[in-house]
Structures are given as C-alpha cells and as structure tokens.
Amino acid sequence: xxxxxxxxxxxxxxxxxxxxxxxxxxxxxxxxxxxxxxxxxxxxxxxxxxxxxxxxxxxxxxxxxxxxxxxxxxxxxxxxxxxxxxxxxxxxxxxxxxxxxxxxxxxxxxxx
Amino acid sequence: xxxxxxxxxxxxxxxxxxxxxxxxxxxxxxxxxxxxxxxxxxxxxxxxxxxxxxxxxxxxxxxxxxxxxxxxxxxxxxxxxxxxxxxxxxxxxxxxxxxxxxxxxxxxxxxxx
Numbered sequence: 001x002x003x004x005x006x007x008x009x010x011x012x013x014x015x016x017x018x019x020x021x022x023x024x025x026x027x028x029x030x031x032x033x034x035x036x037x038x039x040x041x042x043x044x045x046x047x048x049x050x051x052x053x054x055x056x057x058x059x060x061x062x063x064x065x066x067x068x069x070x071x072x073x074x075x076x077x078x079x080x081x082x083x084x085x086x087x088x089x090x091x092x093x094x095x096x097x098x099x100x101x102x103x104x105x106x107x108x109x110x111x112x
Numbered sequence: 113x114x115x116x117x118x119x120x121x122x123x124x125x126x127x128x129x130x131x132x133x134x135x136x137x138x139x140x141x142x143x144x145x146x147x148x149x150x151x152x153x154x155x156x157x158x159x160x161x162x163x164x165x166x167x168x169x170x171x172x173x174x175x176x177x178x179x180x181x182x183x184x185x186x187x188x189x190x191x192x193x194x195x196x197x198x199x200x201x202x203x204x205x206x207x208x209x210x211x212x213x214x215x216x217x218x219x220x221x222x223x224x225x
Contacts, residue, residue, distance in 0.1 A: 092211070105154065
C-alpha cells in the first residue's frame with residue numbers, strides 16, 4: 001500500500017457544483033495533513049492545513065479529517081473554472097524527521 | 113518576508129554539461145527539500161537538509177546528482193554530467209518545524225538536449 005493515495009482523476013465537475021477530493025494515508029500516527037493546489041506549469045501552493053478530526057472551513061474550501069479511517073478530504077463549494085488544477089495531499093512521515101509524503105495528485109476540471 | 117527563491121527559472125543545456133540549480137530559503141526555515149517533478153513520476157523527493165545537514169539523500173537517483181547547503185541561506189543541486197532523462201522541473205521547498213507545511217519555490221524547468 002502506498003503511504004498516501006489519491007485518485008489521479010481527472011475529476012470533472014460543472015461550474016457551481018461541489019468538488020470532492022479524497023486522500024487516504026497509511027501512517028496511523030500522522031498528526032498533520034496538508035492540501036496543495038498546483039496549476040499547470042506552477043509550483044504547489046498550500047491551500048489548507050488540518051490537524052484535528054472533523055471539518056475545517058476556509059472560504060469555499062473545507063478539509064475533513066477522519067483519523068480512525070485514515071482519510072482526509074477536500075471539498076470545494078461553488079466550483080469555479082479557476083479551481084481547475086491538480087490537488088496534492090501531503091502527510092508528514094512519523095519518525096521521518098521533517099519528511100513529507102505527497103500523493104500523486106488529483107486533477108480537477110471545472111466545466112463552465 | 114520573501115518566499116523561496118530559485119534560480120535559474122529555466123535552463124536548457126546540452127547533454128554532458130554540468131548543471132547547477134540554486135535555492136535561497138525563507139529566513140528561519142531550517143529544513144530544506146529538493147524535489148523533482150515529471151509527468152511520469154510525479155513529485156519525487158531527492159534530498160533534504162535540516163539545519164544545513166543532509167538528513168536523507170536516498171532519493172538522489174545517481175552519483176551524477178549532488179546537493180550542498182553551505183549555510184542557512186543557500187543550497188545547490190548539481191548534476192554532472194547531465195543526461196536528457198534529467199529533464200524535469202526541480203523544486204526547492206522549506207519548512208520550519210515538524211507540524212508545519214512546506215513552502216515551495218517557483219521551480220527550475222530543466223531541459224537537457
């Protein structure tokens with residue numbers, strides 16, 4: 001099993017819909033989780049951090065964490081064409097000093 | 113506070129040449145990471161430093177690759193000799209403690225002809 005798994009997509013949603021991006025991880029002791037957005041030809045950009053079970057909302061973005069199921073998700077409400085990008089899930093490696101494992105990313109396409 | 117600064121932004125060179133990529137981290141961020149990203153392999157960690165000391169270089173693909181961090185303000189990734197399969201985008205990223213996220217530079221797009 002990969003340490004961090006994401007569906008590569010592409011995930012296509014119509015403009016205005018909710019996009020749901022999922023990530024599972026294998027390290028049960030992980031304490032922090034991050035979502036990055038990467039536009040084509042650009043660097044990954046941090047959009048959400050979550051450290052506790054439950055939901056964390058920031059504008060149109062909501063991160064959801066379930067440590068028991070080892071699952072973290074990102075919801076994007078009222079999806080816009082400008083949200084079209086690849087979304088990377090990142091999980092620090094316990095005992096890995098400062099190392100972080102990135103998922104392969106889910107490509108999101110928002111259709112106008 | 114300026115972000116992570118990488119140079120050059122683009123590099124095109126011929127096979128066999130030496131390539132040096134540079135990174136200036138954010139002040140106070142004591143961990144520095146070098147990544148390579150390709151369509152086929154995604155984002156790969158090559159090496160990372162903590163307080164200027166290399167911690168894990170298991171991702172460095174071959175002896176042709178080397179990295180240094182002589183001080184807290186500067187790091188280099190060198191490829192000698194370069195090969196066409198080294199063509200990729202190389203990112204430098206930094207973080208300041210274990211629960212904080214990494215912040216990426218804009219990357220260097222490397223093309224080896």
